[in-house]
Amino acid sequence: MSVKVACVVKERCEIGEGPVWEEKEGTLLFVDISGQKIHRWNPATNQKETVATEKFVGCAVPRRSGGYVIGEGRSFGALDWESKSISTIAVIDEDKPNNRFNDGKVDPAGRLFAGTMAIEERPTVLELKQGSLFSLNKDHIVVKHFNQVDISNGLDWSLDHKTFYYIDSLTYTVEAFNYDINTGSISNRRMVYKMDEGEGIPDGMCIDADGRLWVACYSGGRVIQIDPQTGVRLQTVKLPVDKTTSCCFGGRDYSDLYVTSACKGMDEADMAKQPQAGCVFRITGLGAKGIPANSFTG
Numbered sequence: 001m002s003v004k005v006a007c008v009v010k011e012r013c014e015i016g017e018g019p020v021w022e023e024k025e026g027t028l029l030f031v032d033i034s035g036q037k038i039h040r041w042n043p044a045t046n047q048k049e050t051v052a053t054e055k056f057v058g059c060a061v062p063r064r065s066g067g068y069v070i071g072e073g074r075s076f077g078a079l080d081w082e083s084k085s086i087s088t089i090a091v092i093d094e095d096k097p098n099n100r101f102n103d104g105k106v107d108p109a110g111r112l113f114a115g116t117m118a119i120e121e122r123p124t125v126l127e128l129k130q131g132s133l134f135s136l137n138k139d140h141i142v143v144k145h146f147n148q149v150d151i152s153n154g155l156d157w158s159l160d161h162k163t164f165y166y167i168d169s170l171t172y173t174v175e176a177f178n179y180d181i182n183t184g185s186i187s188n189r190r191m192v193y194k195m196d197e198g199e200g201i202p203d204g205m206c207i208d209a210d211g212r213l214w215v216a217c218y219s220g221g222r223v224i225q226i227d228p229q230t231g232v233r234l235q236t237v238k239l240p241v242d243k244t245t246s247c248c249f250g251g252r253d254y255s256d257l258y259v260t261s262a263c264k265g266m267d268e269a270d271m272a273k274q275p276q277a278g279c280v281f282r283i284t285g286l287g288a289k290g291i292p293a294n295s296f297t298g
């Protein structure tokens with residue numbers, strides 16, 4: 001089997017992010033952060049539905065009771081897809097009006113973890129150490145886990161739920177914490193992977209069914225597979241765009257890797273060289289599979 005990369009969603013996002021495969025519907029949910037949109041694309045029909053948000057939207061995740069929970073501006077919100085209406089669940093970073101939510105994901109117990117960052121002047125140019133990592137539980141109680149984050153980004157949990165993996169992009173590393181699935185608390189922060197020269201900035205990530213991490217490399221034009229146990233990179237897959245932002249497995253058997261990308265900050269000459277910047281790609285033939293996404297409980 002050979003690895004193939006195809007551009008599948010050809011309408012460009014400014015900052016495509018946060019892909020989530022919804023198994024029941026067979027659809028891919030993803031956000032356009034600065035484009036202020038949430039998209040839901042059906043690969044079988046190539047139909048795409050879109051909900052516009054009022055602020056930058058960092059993440060959107062399925063909710064067990066229906067609809068979605070989103071991280072928009074400095075709020076966790078509830079989105080009803082049919083009416084396209086959004087109501088506020090909780091506000092965070094009230095002392096930091098220039099902050100916004102970035103990437104988020106639901107843990108195996110149904111809590112939403114999502115982090116913040118200062119709004120960028122342009123890609124990667126922002127006030128540093130302004131972000132924090134938060135979680136929202138089923139009772140809508142918000143926990144702040146730590147602060148001093150530059151760009152809160154990719155996250156996922158190990159298959160045994162005992163480890164939480166996390167990326168603060170400008171550290172150029174992937175980190176791990178011990179995870180207590182009963183309480184949702186994290187401890188014992190350590191580095192598991194340091195980006196190599198030329199790999200770019202670590203952005204979104206997801207775990208595969210063998211416990212390896214797939215990391216989208218912003219300004220690296222690639223996704224890499226790393227073994228968090230050994231810190232070794234196992235595979236590199238290059239894409240035809242530099243600003244690869246995040247990835248998730250989906251499709252039949254979870255064997256397709258969907259990769260989002262961005263074009264924000266590119267000028268006309270850059271766009272001419274990379275006309276697919278901002279599109280969503282599908283990588284097949286990887287010989288790896290993903291696991292189903294968790295839904296927010298409550």
Ligand SMILES: O=C(O)[C@H](O)[C@@H](O)[C@H](O)[C@H](O)CO
Binds near residue numbers: 202
């Ligand atoms: O996609 C994200 O997570 C951020 O919101 C983006 O702004 C870029 O990725 C960032 O500039 C590089 O890390």
Ligand SMILES: [Zn+2]
Binds near residue numbers: 017102103153
């Ligand atoms: Zn990201």
